[in-house]
Amino acid sequence: MVHLPLPVSSYATIYGVDKPIMRLTILGSGSVYGAPVLGCECAACYRARNHKEYARAETSALLEEDGFRIVIDAGLPNLQDYFSKFSLDNILLTHYHMDHVMGLFKLRWGCNRTISVIGPDDTEGCGDLFKHPGILDFKQKAVAFKRVELGPFRITPLPLEHSKLTYGYFIESIYDESKSLAYLTDTVGLSDEVTTFLQKQQIGLAIIDASEPPRDEPPRNHNDLTMALNIHNQIQPVDSVLTHIGHELDVWLEENPSSLPNNVSVARDGQSYHLGIQEALCHVSS
């Protein structure tokens, strides 16, 4: 389980600014296979098996500002442990594939609270989540390009290109629109409409699906590295962080260490990013 940084409860003068900090912490950065993969002896799985800082859990993140906390995707199987240790305000789902919602199946059986889960209007959902929601409230649906406010965040759902109805999210701070984030997984490429929308924004940090090494054949359902870097180049964030990493991409990156631009890095579980395009992006390992 990722060791989360201390909660950001109010203004962060320790960073020389007098505004609330907007922080994203990677809870998981793995593809559906994660790392280590059972039975796999590749260099990435060997490393992840022996050094847990290289392990990759289900892709998900924690977004915080001014004491308000949103979990983006719910694939961590021990998600209820986070909710028991911290006050978490909402869950924002990209889609209802199992590796993005598995943690809801246990979390729903909590008591004495209601947790709002906001995601695509996918009538199937996953398993019996809608039939037996327990303490989860699925009423609020994300609608493409319809901006909503959640606590200190303005959130715009962006239709992604995936095998199930999926939204990425463009997220701004209500305190300072220059603090902004584009969360873009799971997807294979972006539609022209989403690309055009993002090109009109100032994006501090883009979190981009990059599941596989560069492929000769067009990838299905997830970006390979080439497509991920194309997205980075098209939408021009200050920084990009690649996520939903498969073990084969980890091996490829070890063998091709100079393949990423300076402002593109690879996510690690537990890593935090402080957002704001007027200041240097602050990468803080947990």
Place this chain on the structure above:
Amino acid sequence: MVHLPLPVSSYATIYGVDKPIMRLTILGSGSVYGAPVLGCECAACYRARNHKEYARAETSALLEEDGFRIVIDAGLPNLQDYFSKFSLDNILLTHYHMDHVMGLFKLRWGCNRTISVIGPDDTEGCGDLFKHPGILDFKQKAVAFKRVELGPFRITPLPLEHSKLTYGYFIESIYDESKSLAYLTDTVGLSDEVTTFLQKQQIGLAIIDASEPPRDEPPRNHNDLTMALNIHNQIQPVDSVLTHIGHELDVWLEENPSSLPNNVSVARDGQSYHLGIQEALCHVSS
């Protein structure tokens, strides 16, 4: 995660017998709610939150003899960690409710091996397990009362009374039929046919669903304590262990400490039982 006892690789002369030991280890003993329940301040959840030996994971068990190992039910979300640390030969499922199969969703994406999963012929299964089985092989189906051999075990599926097609299992050692086990969860009562079958067997240990305290109204889908003790009395095992325990039953048992017969106990995660009706049942905590 339960700390498993050392593997039993061959004959166990340390116990004064020269036959392989048949051992059952409780991997999880909790109801679908488990313990602690998020947000619950009952005495059982408080205790489970502060003393992890009282926590209850998803009901499941590990059965071993002569180096052969079967996992009964796959609800532990970290199930792949067991498969990476030990050689496990088969998975035996009682049914396809999420709290009994959740661990399969990650486990399936392993590589370089095939894992046979034997369970009821439930055409729905759970989620997309059958559509995307990965390394899991669901071909072998359990059939009511049709005994099969798996390694050193003779296993007879027993139809249980539940909201989804569910089998319990009567399991004997091929080395010594007096080593026997009846695994009876999830169920609310037993059919006459199953009761009659079990009354004809010598049962060393019965593992019995007991999810709730005694109720005034007939329980649905799971035994309350009264029904669990009725089953114990009807099938007359040497010992019974209650499992699939809900937090409300834990509280009730604390308040009613003399409510169980001497040969009935409550499961704890990690506890092991050495089986054989000719010798005293050996309870070993991990």
